[in-house]
Amino acid sequence: MSQPIRLRVNGQTHQAELEPEMPLLYFLRNDLALNGPKYGCGVRQCGACMVLLDGKAQPSCVIPVDQAQQHDIETLESFGTPDDPHPLQRAFVEEQAAQCGYCLNGAIVCAQALLAVNPAPSDTEIREALERVLCRCGTHSRIVRAVARAARTQNAD
Structure with a gap:
């Protein structure tokens, strides 16, 4: 059953009605169109989906959106731009x-x-x-x- 989920991603707060167990990766890619994190294995074995969660690298494919609510999430998109790379x-x-x-x-x-x-x-x-x-x-x-x-x-x- 969907519920209101509030996530802070790359310094911006986003609110959506989501299934609480939905993987954070799906929200980042499908709802926010952030394509830095990739779907690789879905079981935290490959690292393609990594994000910074409160500054620590974590696999977004296994973190439910409801558990990510209390954390600052950063994706590769927050690091730099083509004109000014990190x-x-x-x-x-x-x-x-x-x-x-x-x-x-x-x-x-x-x-x-x-x-x-x-x-x-x-x-x-x-x-x-x-x-x-x-x-x-x-x-x-x-x-x-x-x-x-x-x-x-x-x-x-």
Whole structure:
């Protein structure tokens, strides 16, 4: 049975009549047209659907909308724009850290969560932060280099 759900996404409050158990991912993509988070597996195994929930990377495919109500939700769309990309986005381009691009949402979101608490992570710490993100194209080493580059760039500012 639908009920009023109120969610704060990318700094804006949205209210809708939703099934409380509906996955947050569906609301983000279908109702708000935010296509950064992707549907990959639906069981928190691939990382394609990652969002920041109160600054922590979380899989939106398994979080019911009613449980997301008390949290600040950020999607990839809040990070930067094509004209003014976020340092992580810029670093991913500079390191050519994408092939198909399906994992990029999860990689960038997980990297942002890491850099928020550890501005100078080691390669091992970067790999651990990205553990929940599957890249089927095999660009893992470029992704790690991109996160390290973004960290250096942010620390130089």
